[in-house]
Amino acid sequence: MVTAGAAPATSAAPATAADKAGVTDLIISLNIPEAEAVVSGKTLRLQALHLYADGHFEQTSRKLRWQSSNKNVAAVDAQGTVTFAGHNGRTFISVTDGRFEDRIALDYKDKGEPQVQVVKQKGKRYDVIGRAIAGMTLEEKVGQMMMPDFRKWNGADVTRMLPEIEALVKKYHIGGVILFRENVVDTAQTVRLVHDYQQAAEKFGLLVTIDQEGGIVTRLQQGTDTPGNMALGAARSTELADQVGSVIGRELAALGINTNFAPVMDVNNNPDNPVIGVRSFGEDPKLVADLGVAYIKGLQQSGVAATAKHFPGHGDTAVDSHLGLPEVPHDKERLMNVELYPFKQAMEAGVDAIMTAHVTFPKIDDTKAVSRKDGTEISLPATLSPKVITGLIRDELGFDGVVSTDAMNMQAIADHFGPVDAAIRAVQAGVDIVLMPIGLEEVTNGVLKAVRDGTISEKRIDQSVRRIFTLKVKRGIVKAEQPADVNDQIARALAVVGSAEHKRVEAEAAARSVTLVKNDGVLPLNMDEGASIAVVGTTYIDSLADAVRKHHANTVTIKVANDALTDEQRKQVEAADAVIIGSYTFDVKGRSPDNPLMKLYREISQQADKPVIGVGIRNPYDIMAYPEADAYLAQYGFRTASFQATADTIFGQNKPTGTLPVTIPDGKGGTLYPFGHGLGYGK
Numbered sequence: 071m072v073t074a075g076a077a078p079a080t081s082a083a084p085a086t087a088a089d090k091a092g093v094t095d096l097i098i099s100l101n102i103p104e105a106e107a108v109v110s111g112k113t114l115r116l117q118a119l120h121l122y123a124d125g126h127f128e129q130t131s132r133k134l135r136w137q138s139s140n141k142n143v144a145a146v147d148a149q150g151t152v153t154f155a156g157h158n159g160r161t162f163i164s165v166t167d168g169r170f171e172d173r174i175a176l177d178y179k180d181k182g183e184p185q186v187q188v189v190k191q192k193g194k195r196y197d198v199i200g201r202a203i204a205g206m207t208l209e210e211k212v213g214q215m216m217m218p219d220f221r222k223w224n225g226a227d228v229t230r231m232l233p234e235i236e237a238l239v240k241k242y243h244i245g246g247v248i249l250f251r252e253n254v255v256d257t258a259q260t261v262r263l264v265h266d267y268q269q270a271a272e273k274f275g276l277l278v279t280i281d282q283e284g285g286i287v288t289r290l291q292q293g294t295d296t297p298g299n300m301a302l303g304a305a306r307s308t309e310l311a312d313q314v315g316s317v318i319g320r321e322l323a324a325l326g327i328n329t330n331f332a333p334v335m336d337v338n339n340n341p342d343n344p345v346i347g348v349r350s351f352g353e354d355p356k357l358v359a360d361l362g363v364a365y366i367k368g369l370q371q372s373g374v375a376a377t378a379k380h381f382p383g384h385g386d387t388a389v390d391s392h393l394g395l396p397e398v399p400h401d402k403e404r405l406m407n408v409e410l411y412p413f414k415q416a417m418e419a420g421v422d423a424i425m426t427a428h429v430t431f432p433k434i435d436d437t438k439a440v441s442r443k444d445g446t447e448i449s450l451p452a453t454l455s456p457k458v459i460t461g462l463i464r465d466e467l468g469f470d471g472v473v474s475t476d477a478m479n480m481q482a483i484a485d486h487f488g489p490v491d492a493a494i495r496a497v498q499a500g501v502d503i504v505l506m507p508i509g510l511e512e513v514t515n516g517v518l519k520a521v522r523d524g525t526i527s528e529k530r531i532d533q534s535v536r537r538i539f540t541l542k543v544k545r546g547i548v549k550a551e552q553p554a555d556v557n558d559q560i561a562r563a564l565a566v567v568g569s570a571e572h573k574r575v576e577a578e579a580a581a582r583s584v585t586l587v588k589n590d591g592v593l594p595l596n597m598d599e600g601a602s603i604a605v606v607g608t609t610y611i612d613s614l615a616d617a618v619r620k621h622h623a624n625t626v627t628i629k630v631a632n633d634a635l636t637d638e639q640r641k642q643v644e645a646a647d648a649v650i651i652g653s654y655t656f657d658v659k660g661r662s663p664d665n666p667l668m669k670l671y672r673e674i675s676q677q678a679d680k681p682v683i684g685v686g687i688r689n690p691y692d693i694m695a696y697p698e699a700d701a702y703l704a705q706y707g708f709r710t711a712s713f714q715a716t717a718d719t720i721f722g723q724n725k726p727t728g729t730l731p732v733t734i735p736d737g738k739g740g741t742l743y744p745f746g747h748g749l750g751y752g753k
Contacts (some may be wrong), residue, residue: 095121096130096170098163099548101191102198104540108373109186114176116150117546118165119198125205126273127198129548130167137164143178154178154186199539202274203532210273211528211535212517213243217279217474217503218510219250227252229259231266239270242514245538246277248506249327251289254280257325257567258560260290264326265556268549275547277375277503277538279329282318285707286688287332287349293321294572295709299334299361300690301583303352303731304706304748308364310579311351315368315376317572322374324566326559328547329375331425331474333365335412336383341691341735342658348688348706352731353745355408359415366421375545378416379425380476381463382434382452383409397430397449405434414467422541423472424463426453426501428483434458441486448486450495459500472541474503484508490516497526502534580705580715585728586749587693588702592681594722594751595648597622604628604643606635606674607652608667610687610708614652617717633666648681649674650720651699653692654708661695663737668695675699685716690730694737704730725751 099105099117107114120130136146140161144154152163158180164173175189190196203211220228220235228235229252238244247267254260264278280289285298296314315333322330337358338350351358362378369376382405383398398409406414413424430449435457437450452458453475463469475496478484483492489508496504497517507513520526542548566572586593597603603625605615615627626646628639635643643649651671655661661668675682675698683701686692690704703719703726705712718724729748736742 092123093120093169094123095195096165096167097121097172097196097198098165098174099129099543099546100188101172101174101196102543103190103196104199104543106544107186107188108371112154112156112184114152114154114186116146116152116163116165116174117548118150118167118172119548120167120551121198121201125201125203127202127548128273129550130552131550132552133167135166135168138162139164144176152176154184156180156184160189199536199543202539203535206535208518208521208528208531210243211531212514212521214245214274214535214538215497215502215504215517215531216242216244216507216510216514217246217248217277217505218244219248219506221250221252227255228263229253229255230263231270236266236270238510239267239276240272242510243272244276244510245274246279246329246503248279248281248331249289250280251291254290254325256292257563260325260327261560261563262556265553265559268326269553271549273549274539275542275549277329277542277547278327279331280322280327281331282322282327283332283334283349284314284318285348285709288709290321290325290567293567294318294569294576295711296576297579297583297709297712298348298707299351299365300338300348300731301579301706301712301728302361302365303350303357304585304704304728305579305582306357306729306731307582308360310575310582311361311364312368313575314579315365316372317368317575319369319372319374321567321572323372324563327374328545329377329423330369331377331379332369333362333376333378334380335359335362335378335416336380336427337408337412338732339408341732347656353733354731355411357731359412362412363415363419366416366419370420370422373545375422375472375541377423377425377474378413378421380427380429381413381424382427382431382458383413383429397432399432401433405431410467417467417469417471421471422544423474424469425474425476425505426459427451428453428476428480431455431458434462439486442488442491443485451483453483453501454487454492454495454499456499459496464500470537472502472537473500475501475505477506478504478513479506479508489513493517494520494525497530497534500530502537576711577715580709580711581718581724583706583712583728584715584719584724584726585690585704585730586701586719586726586751587686587690587704587730587734587743587747588684588697588699589749590700592648592683592700593720595622595681595683595720596722597647600624601647602626602645603648603650604646605650605652606630606643606671607654607687609654610713611652613708613710613713614650614685614687614716617713618650618720620714621717621721621723630667630670633670635670643674643678646680648683649678650683650685651675651696652685652687653696654687655689655692661689661692663695665695668692671696672698683720690732691734694734694742697742704728722751
């Protein structure tokens with residue numbers, strides 16, 4: 071079965087006089103050697119490209135005539151959508167604009183499972199990427215490697231295209247942009263913003279990217295809030311991970327967002343990790359690899375590029391690289407068996423891109439640099455390391471896809487290296503995309519100067535541009551001569567984003583992830599209507615209480631302030647017939663038994679003469695601080711579906727099947743609950 075491929079042709083729009091100027095050929099994009107096909111059911115969408123005298127190429131849809139040589143095998147409509155009839159055989163699909171013509175062969179075979187084989191035309195005519203690079207200026211090439219964020223402008227969130235931003239896109243020929251939650255308020259607004267970004271690009275389509283991981287890192291403000299990776303790790307289903315990846319991919323594609331900086335493939339084998347945690351599928355390399363690969367396939371089969379991050383692995387760190395420079399001290403053998411294993415599997419499965427980690431790996435690269443912050447000698451982070459990017463990723467693991475830095479404004483980089491120096495080092499190391507450079511003008515000019523003075527070779531730049539263009543061609547990210555009608559795009563997006571089918575996947579993932587870690591015979595709760603429940607906590611406690619209240623109206627929310635109960639709140643807890651504690655932590659300090667809030671939860675658990683049920687809203691490790699609770703559930707995230715699934719489990723409407731994707735230590739060198747532990751309710 072063929073994978074990956076061409077985006078739908080855009081609808082026709084009035085052509086300008088410049089539309090045809092300089093056009094030298096018309097080809098079907100799937101004939102380009104680097105292009106791949108996406109077959110959806112029995113359909114395949116083909117793109118026609120106009121090639122221009124300067125080497126650039128654009129998608130065209132106006133005044134085209136598509137034909138099939140054998141309609142018994144497949145028919146093709148006026149937009150280039152091929153529909154297979156179900157009969158074995160070959161057809162040639164051709165397209166002409168009246169001046170130029172191209173064709174491609176498609177073989178259809180059905181031996182239990184339908185298979186489509188694409189037989190490409192060959193020749194120099196289809197070296198589209200090589201010709202494009204040859205026709206580019208150095209400024210255009212370096213611009214392709216820059217991926218800024220325009221989160222705010224003059225202090226206000228950027229939710230629409232601004233003339234100043236459009237001018238920057240054009241001036242620096244940028245190849246991509248990353249969106250954040252501030253930029254994507256609702257579906258219609260997001261479609262317009264993305265559409266306008268693509269319009270701002272001069273010659274080549276933009277990589278429009280986002281961190282839509284699911285779970286705690288969810289950028290879209292509307293749509294489907296799928297549970298995150300650790301929830302999927304608890305559910306233990308590659309099929310479900312594929313479905314979640316597909317849901318995320320379909321929603322991003324509908325919005326015009328073509329690249330996702332997900333999934334996280336870090337192995338979270340350090341309970342003290344402050345930045346990865348529930349963003350990881352778990353602590354077992356094989357579990358992370360299996361679920362990550364399934365998620366990647368779901369994303370990429372939706373036509374959205376996936377990115378495995380954070381290479382070589384950010385899981386076994388106790389420092390947040392947003393705030394400092396972490397180190398992973400392990401030797402090569404250990405790294406290959408643990409940290410690197412999921413990334414290797416992702417590469418072999420055809421992941422489109424890799425994102426680096428701002429983490430030092432002294433056993434891979436012991437190169438030292440002098441910190442700009444304090445003049446001390448520090449190890450070189452993976453993002454800036456030739457031994458990691460070129461030596462390990464390219465040469466040893468054989469990955470030739472796109473490599474992006476993590477955000478260059480994170481303190482692990484920003485504190486120790488100047489913005490320009492960091493970007494030059496990253497490009498020298500072999501990185502293709504400089505993500506979120508600090509000062510677009512300064513960094514671009516700095517890299518250009520480094521090429522002109524021989525610090526970086528133009529060949530090194532050309533390698534990156536080729537990889538970026540390969541990804542763009544592969545995923546159909548091509549500027550359109552006749553842009554699609556934005557209102558049509560919005561209508562399609564509204565039908566996809568947050569659809570009933572996607573919400574079903576969201577609910578199923580949440581239900582299957584909830585893990586019953588402890589139960590001393592108190593769950594499921596079976597209470598009279600008159601009995602009262604007190605839901606105690608701080609962050610997100612209203613969400614938990616609201617979900618509980620749907621099952622039991624006589625529920626009171628007790629929001630703790632200043633790590634203590636008021637006298638009135640204490641009376642409410644004492645009067646309740648059951649207590650549910652919703653704990654929310656994200657670091658070691660928060661879940662420490664010495665934390666005042668955790669002391670309060672432990673006191674309630676120890677002293678109450680009624681059922682006390684703990685819910686780890688985010689981290690499953692919270693039970694370490696109040697192990698005396700009569701029951702404890704882990705839900706791995708704070709999205710609505712997870713709260714609902716937990717409440718359904720508490721009251722027996724959802725029978726828990728989740729198992730721990732991490733070990734919960736006892737804080738004394740032993741184990742409180744092992745990896746794979748999970749209770750059920752029986753038959």
